[in-house]
Amino acid sequence: MFPVLFEIFGIKIYTYGVLVALGVFVAYYLLLRLGRREGLNANHLENTLLFALIFGIVISRITYILEHPEQINKITDIFAIWQGGLTFFGGLMGGILGVLLGIYRYKLPIWKSADIGVIALTIAHSIGRLGCTSAGCCYGKPFFAEEIKPGLHFSDKFPFFYVVFPEGAVAPPYMPLYPTQIMEFLGLLTIFFVLLLVYRRKPFDGFVFALYMLLYGLLRFSLEFYRGVTPPIQPIGLTWNQLVSILMVLASVVLMMVLRHERKAQKA
Numbered sequence: 096m097f098p099v100l101f102e103i104f105g106i107k108i109y110t111y112g113v114l115v116a117l118g119v120f121v122a123y124y125l126l127l128r129l130g131r132r133e134g135l136n137a138n139h140l141e142n143t144l145l146f147a148l149i150f151g152i153v154i155s156r157i158t159y160i161l162e163h164p165e166q167i168n169k170i171t172d173i174f175a176i177w178q179g180g181l182t183f184f185g186g187l188m189g190g191i192l193g194v195l196l197g198i199y200r201y202k203l204p205i206w207k208s209a210d211i212g213v214i215a216l217t218i219a220h221s222i223g224r225l226g227c228t229s230a231g232c233c234y235g236k237p238f239f240a241e242e243i244k245p246g247l248h249f250s251d252k253f254p255f256f257y258v259v260f261p262e263g264a265v266a267p268p269y270m271p272l273y274p275t276q277i278m279e280f281l282g283l284l285t286i287f288f289v290l291l292l293v294y295r296r297k298p299f300d301g302f303v304f305a306l307y308m309l310l311y312g313l314l315r316f317s318l319e320f321y322r323g324v325t326p327p328i329q330p331i332g333l334t335w336n337q338l339v340s341i342l343m344v345l346a347s348v349v350l351m352m353v354l355r356h357e358r359k360a361q362k363a
Contacts, residue, residue, distance in 0.1 A: 097229050098263055114226035118219035119148065125218060129211035129294075135203060143197025143208070150193035151186040158185030162325065183220065184339050190216070206301035206354070213307040214290050221283035228276040231264025235273025236323040243269045247277075254278055254321075273321040282314040299358040305350040312343030 100110040123144060130140045159182045160173065194212060198205050227233045238257040242248050245261035248271070258274040260266040289310065294303050316337050319325070325334040 098231065100229075110229035111226040111232075114229065115223050118222035118226075121222060122215035122219035126211060126215040129214065133204075133207050133211060135207070136201065139197070139201035139203060140208075143194055143201065143203065145193075146197045147190040147193035147212075150196075151190035152181070154189030154192070155181040155183070155186030158182045158188075184336060187216075204300070206299075206304065209301060210294060210297065210303035213304050214287065214294060217283055217287040217290060217307065217311075221280050221287060224276050224280040224283060228258070228274075228280070231260045231266035232324075233276055233279075234260070234266035234323055235275035235278075235321050238271040238273050240271040243271065245269070247274070272323065275318055275322045278321070279314070279318055282318070283311075286310045286314065299354055301350065301354040305347045305354065308343045308347035308350070312340040312347065316340035316344070 097110050100108045100113055102108065123141075126140055126144060127137055130137060156173075162182060194208065197203065198208055224233075235258075238250075239252075240248065240250060240257055243259055245259050245268075247256060247258050249256050254274065256274055256277075257271045258277070259271055260268055262268045266272060286307065290303055290307055293306060297303055319334050319337045319340070322334075322336075325336055327334050328338075
């Protein structure tokens, strides 16, 4: 909603970039704090996070360009990630590759690392969605309302508020839209607190990671019905993000069953 946070000496500081950086900083702090609780080496975690960031940003940008080629008009547009040009699932795939590299390189325990990693990821992702709100990317479908003044407006229809973006945002200007970015922010914040609560009482390593895949898969599948960015695949009527979400949910159930069985076998 406010793409440019401020401008100094002709240089624009974009709100999206600032909030993404803030999310990374919070995730970094939380990762190290939880890592110390698990007895993991802080330097190894820092390097693994760096691997995840590099791979995540690169692959996230590549998948965004493949999904929105119409936004690339010149070669420099490829690198304009401050305009909101990243996809979460692309970043998730890249981040997982980076984490696996760090786990292999430093011999980190995979499921302990995965549990604390998704907690840090969730809070970073939620803050990043506020960045999407500022840039106007990942916007929702048109929302029937008469007020077209830029800003956040309340309504008596679900989700009981909507958003209108000004000129200069990625989203269509002066059009009431479903506030999918804020809806996802609230959903992710809820998932974060659930994961943090469950982490303190997790029945086995890897449970928090599997629970994250289940909860976020359900959240993203539902939100896709209100998002106006990715068109559905015909004739199934679902977006590719929803297909990935379904796979996440199924994988989470299988993973919980496998890890639970291994846990029982170890006790026996």
